[in-house]
Amino acid sequence: MAFLNYLAYHRLYSLENVKRISKKLKPFLEPSGASTIKGPKESRKDCEVSVAQWGKTKSFLQGFIDQALYMNEQNFGVHLYPVRNNYYLIHNYYKAGQQYGFHVDESRWPPSSCKLTCLLNLSTQPYRGGEFMIRQGSEEKVMREFNTPGVMVVFPSYILHRVTPLTQGTRVSIAALLEGPKWV
Numbered sequence: 001m002a003f004l005n006y007l008a009y010h011r012l013y014s015l016e017n018v019k020r021i022s023k024k025l026k027p028f029l030e031p032s033g034a035s036t037i038k039g040p041k042e043s044r045k046d047c048e049v050s051v052a053q054w055g056k057t058k059s060f061l062q063g064f065i066d067q068a069l070y071m072n073e074q075n076f077g078v079h080l081y082p083v084r085n086n087y088y089l090i091h092n093y094y095k096a097g098q099q100y101g102f103h104v105d106e107s108r109w110p111p112s113s114c115k116l117t118c119l120l121n122l123s124t125q126p127y128r129g130g131e132f133m134i135r136q137g138s139e140e141k142v143m144r145e146f147n148t149p150g151v152m153v154v155f156p157s158y159i160l161h162r163v164t165p166l167t168q169g170t171r172v173s174i175a176a177l178l179e180g181p182k183w184v
Contacts, residue, residue, distance in 0.1 A: 006155035007075055008143065008146065008151060008152070008153050009154070010151055012064065012120065015150060018124060022122050022172070024057075025060070028053065046099065047100060047163075048092075049091065052089045054083055064174075067152060071154045076116065076154075078156075081180050081181075083176070089174050089176055090174065092175065093172050094166045095166065096168060099164060115156065115178055116155070116156060116157060117178075118152065119146065121148060121171075127169030127171045130164060130167075132153065134160065
């Protein structure tokens, strides 16, 4: 089975830009209840989760959202709602032993569906483990290109994906879950 349902945009930001973005982002991070272990063991998320309001971060993360929208136009063509100032980005901070099991991303709002998952690697130091993987049917693929700081991955939110246990260092990413009208 070919893995054609994702795209990786290599080096959207340089390591220096990732460091600048991380520094600018820090004051806007708010705790999120999503950091608790919930659900079945195979889909647990036990990293530290924060959120950041888009309106407060767009001055330094606009390129991330613009690239996601461009990738949608060129490759997916799904109907997305506009990204408004009160929209929240999800900041995931993994330490050794932490992971996020296989899951799909879903909207919390009944009239909407999460359409695209957009991830940006904001790690500023090397780490081991913490591989980003997708699954189609019984086949799994490690997305090694996401291990590089500043790399962005965009894929349909209904694709099963996970982060394997981190074995060394810290792994940092930000996620934009772009929503649109319910899938029909």
